Amino acid sequence: MAGARLVYDLNPKGLVPVLVDPSGKVTVESEDIVDAIAQKSSEAISAPASPDAVEIRRLINQHLLPAGKQAKMFGQQADLGPVLQALDKLVAGPFMAGDEVTVADISAAPMLQRLFEDGMVPKDLTKLHSWWNTVNALPTFQKTMVSSYWWWW
């Protein structure tokens, strides 16, 4: 396609997602892309960054993603329980940081979706289950669902 830029031109690691904004600014890494889009949003999804919301994103990126990968791909769930328990304690409800969808929910949803669909979230983590029921019912979240999805690491 004329004018198309190879992923490698945009991200030397050759990974997606890659965001190119109208000014041509390139952003890589999912979390940075979430923040870049949130800052442009008319909704208040990026504000305010409560300490708990910051901790939720740290737990997701540093612990939930690797633990979820181990559990989903290799059946090793040892690291998954502790991070799910830590997240359950931090859920403000109904969304991660309170009454509104924020970047914490957007960071959390892809991996937690996969874990909930596979029944890997213990029933006694009631705040997380309540969060998932709320998020899963959002028409905006449903629009992101596809019948077969791929992994990112």
Ligand SMILES: N[C@@H](CCC(=O)N[C@@H](CS)C(=O)NCC(=O)O)C(=O)O
């Ligand atoms: N940490 C990166 C991971 C990106 C990543 O692993 N992307 C996968 C797809 S979801 C990819 O581009 N894989 C292509 C490949 O490995 O060749 C992020 O969160 O953006």
